Amino acid sequence: MTVRAVLFDKDGTIVDFHRTWDLAIGTALRATAPNEAVLRQAADVLEFDLVTDTVCPGSPLIAESNSSVAALVDSLLPVDLFFAAVTAASAGNAAPALGVPELFVALRERHISLGVVTNDFESSAKNQIATLGWSDHFAAVVGCDSGYGAKPAPGMVLGALDLIGVDAEEAVLVGDTTHDLDAGNGAGVTTVLVGNGKVIPSAYASLASLTIDRLNELIPSLTAAGHLP
Numbered sequence: 001m002t003v004r005a006v007l008f009d010k011d012g013t014i015v016d017f018h019r020t021w022d023l024a025i026g027t028a029l030r031a032t033a034p035n036e037a038v039l040r041q042a043a044d045v046l047e048f049d050l051v052t053d054t055v056c057p058g059s060p061l062i063a064e065s066n067s068s069v070a071a072l073v074d075s076l077l078p079v080d081l082f083f084a085a086v087t088a089a090s091a092g093n094a095a096p097a098l099g100v101p102e103l104f105v106a107l108r109e110r111h112i113s114l115g116v117v118t119n120d121f122e123s124s125a126k127n128q129i130a131t132l133g134w135s136d137h138f139a140a141v142v143g144c145d146s147g148y149g150a151k152p153a154p155g156m157v158l159g160a161l162d163l164i165g166v167d168a169e170e171a172v173l174v175g176d177t178t179h180d181l182d183a184g185n186g187a188g189v190t191t192v193l194v195g196n197g198k199v200i201p202s203a204y205a206s207l208a209s210l211t212i213d214r215l216n217e218l219i220p221s222l223t224a225a226g227h228l229p
Contacts (some may be wrong), residue, residue: 003190003227005139006107006218007157007164009175010118010125012062012097013194014215018055019095020128021086024051025061028085032077042076063177065119065150087124094128097196099216104137106219110228115160117173117183122146139164146190151179154186161187172227174218181207190227192218 020223025048033039043050046069047059055061060069068228069077098147114137118125122143133209140163144150161171173184174192184191185207193200193208194215205211210221223229 001169001227002229003112003172003191003222005113005115005161005164005172007115007117007140007160007171007173007184008191009151009173009177009180010116010128012057012196013174013178013180014097014116015128015132016097017062020090020093020104021061022054024086024090024093025055027089028082029077031085031089032082032129038076042073044185045072045076063119063151063179065144066121066124067086067144067150068119083121086114087127090128092131093196096132098214101134103215103218104134108137110219113139113164115142115164117142117151117156117160119150119179152182152186154183154188157187157189158182159180161189171196172222174215178207180205192221194218 008014029039029042033042036090046061049056060072066083067092073079104114116125116138120143122141122145124148125143126141129141140160142148142156149155157173161168168188171189173180173189174194175181176194176196181191181193190209193204193211195213200211210225212218212221219228
């Protein structure tokens with residue numbers, strides 16, 4: 001199988017999650033919580049450390065859809081205002097993962113179509129992609145509110161491939177969580193797990209077709225596996 005399309009998860013895969021979101025989430029929590037007790041309760045639910053302004057490992061903010069996150073805190077916070085505050089606080093803070101711009105150029109030089117499938121809202125994803133100067137790279141950007149469902153279900157992967165015009169057998173999904181891998185495996189694409197410098201748990205690696213430490217290993221790994229000439 002020769003790859004004709006590569007889909008990427010956004011946060012934690014092509015965008016540095018913590019540099020982009022940690023401070024913005026802390027700012028939004030403090031701006032929208034009605035009092036200190038609710039602030040601490042919402043932070044506990046979202047597994048957010050208010051002392052260090054850091055999203056903790058395993059937090060639903062890392063992999064769950066924005067809709068799922070909203071359901072967790074809708075009794076505590078005005079969720080529309082919370083997400084608006086996160087967006088405002090993160091404006092201009094989007095930070096690419098190591099090696100991303102060069103990878104996009106290299107893939108497009110091979111005439112491979114690119115897409116993004118994210119549990120973020122579509123508008124937020126497109127705004128971040130535009131801020132980073134990446135809009136021209138992507139044939140499809142699908143979010144949790146685009147009408148295809150959210151990961152770990154495969155709908156948004158299949159939806160993105162339909163928009164691009166490529167079959168699942170000719171596609172790769174690159175992600176950093178089990179939600180990404182489950183969605184890709186459910187859609188029938190080749191799945192690649194990227195650590196981006198983090199230790200990859202063996203339970204995660206067992207779900208992936210391929211594992212890489214950094215994104216600059218993607219093309220060599222796909223070539224070695226026979227997916228690229």
